[in-house]
Amino acid sequence: MTGPRKRTAILISGRGSNMMSLVEAAQRPGYPAEIVAVISNRPDAAGLAWAASQGLPTRTIDHRAFASREAFEEKLHAALLDAGTEIVCCAGFMRLLTGGFIQRWHDRQLNIHPSLLPAFPGLDTHARALARGVRIAGCTVHVMRLEMDTGPIIAQAAVPVLPGDTPETLGSRVLAAEHRLY
Numbered sequence: 375m376t377g378p379r380k381r382t383a384i385l386i387s388g389r390g391s392n393m394m395s396l397v398e399a400a401q402r403p404g405y406p407a408e409i410v411a412v413i414s415n416r417p418d419a420a421g422l423a424w425a426a427s428q429g430l431p432t433r434t435i436d437h438r439a440f441a442s443r444e445a446f447e448e449k450l451h452a453a454l455l456d457a458g459t460e461i462v463c464c465a466g467f468m469r470l471l472t473g474g475f476i477q478r479w480h481d482r483q484l485n486i487h488p489s490l491l492p493a494f495p496g497l498d499t500h501a502r503a504l505a506r507g508v509r510i511a512g513c514t515v516h517v518m519r520l521e522m523d524t525g526p527i528i529a530q531a532a533v534p535v536l537p538g539d540t541p542e543t544l545g546s547r548v549l550a551a552e553h554r555l556y
Contacts, residue, residue, distance in 0.1 A: 379405070381410045381457070381458050382400070382408060382462070382463055383409075383410055383454050383457055383462050383463070384409060384412050384413070384425075384463045384464075385414070385464045385465065385467035386413070386419055386422070386465055387415055387419055388466050389466070390412070390420065390424060390466060391421075392465035392553060392556050393424075393463075394424060394553075395554075396409065396463060396465060396556055397409050397412075397428055407461065407463075410459060411431045411454070411457035411459065412433075413433045413435060413450065413454070414432075414435075415434075415467065416437075431457065435450050435453060443470075443471075444472060444474065447471065447474065462479050462482060463483075463556070464484065464518070465556065473520045476518055476519065477520075479518070481517060483518040485515070485516055485523070486514070486515050487516065488500065488545065489511065489512065489513065489514065489523075490511065490512040490513070490514060490530055491514040491530075493508075495522055495524070496522060498541075500545045504540075504544065510532050510533070510535065511535050511544055511548055512532040512548060513531050513552045513555055514530045515527070516528060530555075531555045533547045533551050
């Protein structure tokens with residue numbers, strides 16, 4: 375690695391398994407990111423307790439406490455700045471962000487999605503992939519843009535679809551690939 379590690383904040387909404395993988399990777403020498411904050415929009419997000427147990431600064435900004443998306447995003451933006459964030463990684467962060475927020479973090483906000491984009495953006499990716507009869511599924515890390523699950527692709531990992539797969543079994547294998555890729 376050349377140069378200083380990028381100060382990275384991770385946004386989560388739930389258990390944070392991709393966040394855990396990012397944190398563990400960042401502990402290795404030469405990893406290009408330093409995790410400076412884990413922020414959730416849900417106070418009951420299980421990943422917050424794990425992050426705190428790793429000595430990471432955590433914060434909850436409950437989106438339900440705000441009258442508008444913009445008000446929530448102002449508070450989120452301020453928290454990211456307070457942490458000295460350079461890069462934002464969404465890891466199971468289940469909130470659509472407005473164009474204003476996306477623009478503020480233009481080319482500095484990443485997301486992981488459980489499909490080989492541009493196929494199957496949005497939710498229910500595994501069920502939709504199985505219904506279409508695809509033979510290969512996977513995941514994508516991409517730079518965030520205003521349109522959901524678009525933006526320049528950074529990396530992808532393929533996962534075979536096996537006979538008898540259900541959305542749950544396929545999803546489990548794709549999640550394992552997400553942990554390696556992100």
